[in-house]
Amino acid sequence: MSRLTLTLGRVFDIRVGVHASWLFVYVLLAVALANELGAEPRPAALAFGALTALALFASVVAHEFAHALVARRYGVKTSEITLFLFGGVATLENEPPTPQADAAIAIAGPALSGLLACAFFGAAFAIGHAFPGLGHGDAVRLASYVAIANAVLAVFNAIPAYPMDGGRVLRGLLWHRFRDPLAATTIAARVGMGFALAFIVAAVLTAAATQDAFYLWYLLLGTFLLHQGWSSERTMRRIRARDVEVGAAA
Numbered sequence: 600m601s602r603l604t605l606t607l608g609r610v611f612d613i614r615v616g617v618h619a620s621w622l623f624v625y626v627l628l629a630v631a632l633a634n635e636l637g638a639e640p641r642p643a644a645l646a647f648g649a650l651t652a653l654a655l656f657a658s659v660v661a662h663e664f665a666h667a668l669v670a671r672r673y674g675v676k677t678s679e680i681t682l683f684l685f686g687g688v689a690t691l692e693n694e695p696p697t698p699q700a701d702a703a704i705a706i707a708g709p710a711l712s713g714l715l716a717c718a719f720f721g722a723a724f725a726i727g728h729a730f731p732g733l734g735h736g737d738a739v740r741l742a743s744y745v746a747i748a749n750a751v752l753a754v755f756n757a758i759p760a761y762p763m764d765g766g767r768v769l770r771g772l773l774w775h776r777f778r779d780p781l782a783a784t785t786i787a788a789r790v791g792m793g794f795a796l797a798f799i800v801a802a803v804l805t806a807a808a809t810q811d812a813f814y815l816w817y818l819l820l821g822t823f824l825l826h827q828g829w830s831s832e833r834t835m836r837r838i839r840a841r842d843v844e845v846g847a848a849a
């Protein structure tokens with residue numbers, strides 16, 4: 600990403616970093632989680648919020664590593680994994696070689712998030728039932744939050760709105776069907792823009808109906824997705840125009 604990204608280290612030879620915009624959401628989330636524990640002393644509640652927010656973002660990083668490691672199996676390198684305002688992103692150095700690779704790399708993230716959700720729901724249930732009355736409410740709460748976050752990651756990313764994972768799976772299927780990665784990306788990007796627009800309208804209507812400014816965050820997210828879809832579509836059009844030019848010149 601940009602100069603505003605702080606490198607945390609390298610894992611599996613992939614640079615892991617956080618963008619400055621992530622620090623903002625991290626603090627916001629940590630405080631919101633601390634506020635959930637209204638009855639506890641403030642320092643303990645803040646520590647819980649800080650720890651839980653870290654666990655939630657670790658889930659996002661795990662999701663991105665699932666993409667990166669499956670990509671590696673197909674010979675696609677990942678240069679970096681970055682946490683930013685809207686979550687995480689794994690930057691692949693080149694395009695997947697086949698539609699099957701494209702779909703497998705895309706599915707890996709939500710699949711791992713789904714597995715982690717099951718594991719943490721199981722852990723929350725086990726802690727709650729194995730040691731009742733041991734004052735372990737925070738551990739159950741933490742495991743439940745991590746489970747919910749992973750379930751949301753799995754479901755939300757599976758929406759077929761390119762460039763989100765579900766949209767990449769759609770692109771892989773279209774690529775397989777039409778044997779044309781450019782056309783597949785263009786169609787997937789247009790479907791993605793449709794979802795992004797629906798998302799923006801839903802966010803505005805919900806914010807207006809509930810008078811809750813929180814929903815405007817979804818407006819930002821929808822705008823980001825719309826821009827991503829639009830720029831993918833434009834890039835594909837440019838590549839196609841260049842191919843035609845090269846074809847005409849040859």
Ligand SMILES: [Zn+2]
Binds near residue numbers: 662663666708709756
């Ligand atoms: Zn993903």
